[in-house]
Amino acid sequence: MKLDSEKKIMRWLTLPLALSLTLFPALASKDKGPLTDDRIHDQVLMKLASDQDVRGGGIDVDVHNGVVTLKGKVENEKRKERAEKLVKHMKGVTGVENQLVISK
Numbered sequence: 001m002k003l004d005s006e007k008k009i010m011r012w013l014t015l016p017l018a019l020s021l022t023l024f025p026a027l028a029s030k031d032k033g034p035l036t037d038d039r040i041h042d043q044v045l046m047k048l049a050s051d052q053d054v055r056g057g058g059i060d061v062d063v064h065n066g067v068v069t070l071k072g073k074v075e076n077e078k079r080k081e082r083a084e085k086l087v088k089h090m091k092g093v094t095g096v097e098n099q100l101v102i103s104k
Contacts, residue, residue, distance in 0.1 A: 034092070035066075035091060035092030037063040037064060037065070037066070038063075039092070040063045040066065040068065040090070040092045040093060041061055041062075041063045041068075043090060043091075043092075044061050044063070044068055044087050044090065044093075045061055047086050047087065047090060048061070048083060048086065048087070051082065051083075051086055053078065053079060053082045054074075054079055054082050054083045054086065058072045058073045058074060058103075059071070059072045059074070059083060059100065060072045065094065066092055066093055066094035066095070067093075067094055067095040067096070067097065068087050068093055068095070068096050068097070069096075069097040069099060070083055070084065070087065070096065070097070070098050070099060070100050071099045071100065072100060072101070073100070073101050073102070073103040074100050074101075074102060074103065075102070075103060076102060077102060079100075080098065080100045080102060083098070083100060084096050084098040084100075
């Protein structure tokens with residue numbers, strides 16, 4: 001009888017431990033601090049590379065105090081405008097200087 005009640009207690013103690021091990025890493029990975037220029041730079045590169053219209057090719061990215069500068073060559077005005085639009089609304093970005101040139 002005593003052994004069954006000990007098992008029940010252990011189950012109730014194990015449940016919160018299992019939940020905390022599952023939830024805490026997920027919560028800890030959400031950085032609530034300000035984004036650094038390096039992190040913004042990396043996120044901009046990933047965003048541009050993953051967009052079907054822009055495809056990230058030929059675009060250099062510089063970030064200073066949250067202001068993103070886009071440099072390089074793109075094929076048309078649509079890609080130039082799309083790149084700026086994608087970056088402008090990203091978290092941590094305070095401005096965009098679009099210096100992209102249309103190549104012919």
